[in-house]
Amino acid sequence: MLTRREALLGSVLAAAAVATVGSAPVMAAAKDVAGLPREKVTLVSPPFVHAHDQVAKGGPRIVEFTMKIEEKPMVIDADGTQLNAMTYNGTIPGPLMVVHEGDYLELTLINPDTNTLGHNIDMHAATGGLGGGELTLVSPGEQATLRFKATRPGTFIYHCAPGGAMIPWHVVSGMSGAVMVLPRDGLKDDAGKPVHYDRIYYLGESDFYIPRDEQGKFKKYDSAGDNYDDTVKVMRGLIPTHVVFNGKAGSLTGENAMKAKVGETVLIVHSQANRDTRPHLIGGHGDFVWEQGKFANPPAKDLETWFIRGGSAGAALYTFRQPGIYAYVNHNLIEAVELGATAHFTVDGKWDDDLMTQVEAPKAIAS
Template sequence: MRTILTVILGISVLLGCFANTWAENASQVKTLERVTQRLVAPPFLPAHEQVAQGPPKVVQVRMVIEEKRMTISPDGATIWAMTFNGSVPGPIVVVHQDDYVELTLVNPTTNTLRHNIDFHAATGALGGGELTHVAPGQEVVLRFKAIKAGVFVYHCAPGGPMIPWHVVSGMNGAIMVLPRDGLRDAEGKPVRYDKAYYIGEQDFYIPKDANGKYKAYPTPIAGLEDMLEVMRTLTPTHVVFNGAVGALTGEHALTAKVGERVLFIHAQANRDSRPHLIGGHADLMWSGGSFKDRPATNLETWFVAGGSAVAALYQFRQPGLYVYLNHNLIEAMLLGAAAHIKVEGVWNNDLMEQIHKPGSIK
């Protein structure tokens, strides 16, 4: 009996300590500066400082879930996309290590499904997924402390087969948690970027009818069974950057100038990818997205594991058109996983020069 009482007393003391800690943390958060971050559509990042200014803050963000029909390729494929803030991928959030992210997640009455959000940057409760389930007409507020520096995926995870269906229907995004003192190169020296772009790679699985034409459905749930059948083949019909074939090419191409350092954040919530910059490299690449690890240098192609994001920094040295792609060339050229970067500046013949133009063989 004495042993049981001792155990009960010990548990009571432990719970009391936890309660005091929770109260202290809640009180501390109330004293922090609160800022609102205005999220923007990819490939762009919200306004942010590369080096933290002052102590940790509570960064307030708002995401509105939108179920919408989207055209994803010139061959007529459409999908009932499930989106955060109306874009595929969802917007990228940028904070600093030890900041608090306070998200208001809204599921309007115009939607038809329950949704939630799992932040790979968060600790506990399935990345917040357990605490953010919202039905149409509901909203929820989640706050978590960003204790790990790096780039991370977030996605909807409502449970069971609905998880992959929501993810491959576009419901994923990324968060970048910068070190408070900014990024550092392989020698530990501070490094800054002049521009940053967020590329979300998306695999789609669009069913076809008996005549080989892509199917369209009146509601998201109407296409569920057909889509699951295609998904079980593990063979996507489309692999694209930022929601559609050509979303980052032609008139939508990314831009840079010779001499600029550009940070590319590349996320894939479901499948592995192998980014490559034709005509360039990754001067620095943070494997697995971890900014606390020493970056790899001078890579021709780098790896993104499914369910993760990485960051790569490159300083452009020549003008012209660059192609950034998944170096599974079948997925890049036949399924759509490619982007363009138009770079302005003066050509350097020392780096490359055409000695003779093409002509007849002598």
């Protein structure tokens, strides 16, 4: 007898088969782009981003990426709590993919036969039914290749969307990432002048919903599908057990803190596939912030905290002016401190007393 999960997956696969019948126009488009140069890019794990030009060199090209889906247990806090994760390329979030406006992004999505579930990818940067979701739904042991034209500059999320209750379950199990489509002539400030970044980091914020046993301890499961019923019950309460950056509480602190130097300009790309969030850099600012993530719009200036809508990605540019450890948090401070949404930047350089100085050290108050 089919489980509810298997029945859901079967209906999604059937729908996808119907949706892709008569897909000749997709194949016909190959003629139009056959003469374009191709660039094969090897993805890297967040918070790092693959090498790319900030200003495009030459005309449009086809940029090729390959991502493998991995279902695997991942520890998400210092207490050893386990998430039965579903991932793109083995990381939460999946890697950031960078192209330029007018380029074609070509992604090969691989679902190894060692997995147990069907998966796909909904690209918010793409134009077409379900963001390519119906063209990329792959069962274990299958792969598919999707190509789309990057027509809108900005930062966009991607996520798994296999249908029904499977969509939120796969997303809060780790299956999201982001695409950045740069303007061909690079980023501009609010006055239209070019801006450049020395470093780029990508943070994916995730909300997890881990079931508990009768004693209140977080439960563990053998495979990706075994936790479905229990997790859905927790999800429906809309109260996450963990809110973290890059898959784990503390994943970007200590030795793993993001690095910079005084005088360097850093671009921070931040995505959240499911819930609203409020990034804040303690001790710094957003010099220029594309809060909605769309580079065709002028950035806001000098923000203390910005807003990333659930289901979107944004970008903030900041030039560090003082050395030290900067906490980058979700400024729902309960989620930052209690649930895990805190990262660190470690910045090297010389202190500037003109910007901040201790005039008098703490001392006892005279009676």
